[in-house]
Amino acid sequence: MTFVVTDNCIRCKYMDCVEVCPVDCFYEGDNMLVIHPDECIDCGVCEPECPAAAILPDTQPGLENWLKLNAEYASVWPNITIKREPPADAKEFDGVEGKLESYFSPKPGQGD
């Protein structure tokens, strides 16, 4: 069991989650974060910290593809444990639907 980062993180990337995570299991892409499912201990601390409500427990139905995406990119993107400034236009993208299809970037972020 794990938590997964979902659509609304894309281009919002607030990064509040990385500061509270006790096990440093967030990995940074160009415009979103993912959780490493094998490192997450399901403590749930990150879920309410996300201003975009993008972090969900994988027990919620319909998240299979997000779980796969989190697992795939957590193994290639760099680890992030220190929060930086979110993108300047983060607020404008908060709540936009279908960001995966329109905006997802497979490129790695800068990490710590």
Add this chain to the structure above:
Amino acid sequence: MSTDQITEEAIRHLVDEFYIKVRADRELGPIFVRAIPGDWGEHFATMRDFWSSVMLTSGRYKGNPVAVHQRVEGIELQLFDRWLALFDETCGELFDETTGAAFSTKARRIAESLKLAVFYRPDRPWPKSASESASNSTSESPP
């Protein structure tokens, strides 16, 4: 989830009392004493930071509990249930029901993750935990 009773002081108390029980326990004691030889001061501090991070989102603990548990000699699946029973017992002695349940719920979820990380093999069936069956049956019964 959080209640007024969940404070750094409460966490310190819980960790102190809980590990007194762990060390004295017939099943868990020998495993923990072998894994943590010598002074337990550091372990107490680590566990206070861990629970502070989990219950109060202080961000004080930074570590890799999965890797730590994978290294523990003599670790067994059923010992997690013993750990949880002692943890619940300690919470029951120190806190009211709501506060105890807040700690207990977190502990169960974390224990399940650690169990999966240490023992899960894709080619073997995974036993449903007692706590999970209990919570499922509760959620399925009418209010």
